[in-house]
Amino acid sequence: MPVTRTLLHASSNDDRRFLCNGDDSADVFVFHDPNGPSGGKPSRTELALFLSTGTGSPEHRALLGMIGGLVGMAHTGSGAHI
Numbered sequence: 001m002p003v004t005r006t007l008l009h010a011s012s013n014d015d016r017r018f019l020c021n022g023d024d025s026a027d028v029f030v031f032h033d034p035n036g037p038s039g040g041k042p043s044r045t046e047l048a049l050f051l052s053t054g055t056g057s058p059e060h061r062a063l064l065g066m067i068g069g070l071v072g073m074a075h076t077g078s079g080a081h082i
Contacts, residue, residue, distance in 0.1 A: 004020065006018060015040075028047045029045060
């Protein structure tokens with residue numbers, strides 16, 4: 001199964017981060033695709049590590065927003081409240 005990816009955040013300098021999942025459904029990670037002029041190398045960060053570092057960064061907030069949206073969609077109309 002090929003890696004699937006969803007754009008998580010694109011910065012003003014064209015760095016992009018994607019939420020990805022690999023061959024195994026438990027293989028979830030963030031892929032950083034740096035802009036060409038920066039000279040950076042593409043990198044992969046396991047989801048747990050990504051969530052535990054970089055708190056407050058735009059890409060971290062975007063991922064938390066995405067997760068929150070999924071939770072909201074899952075409970076729409078369920079009447080369940082915490």
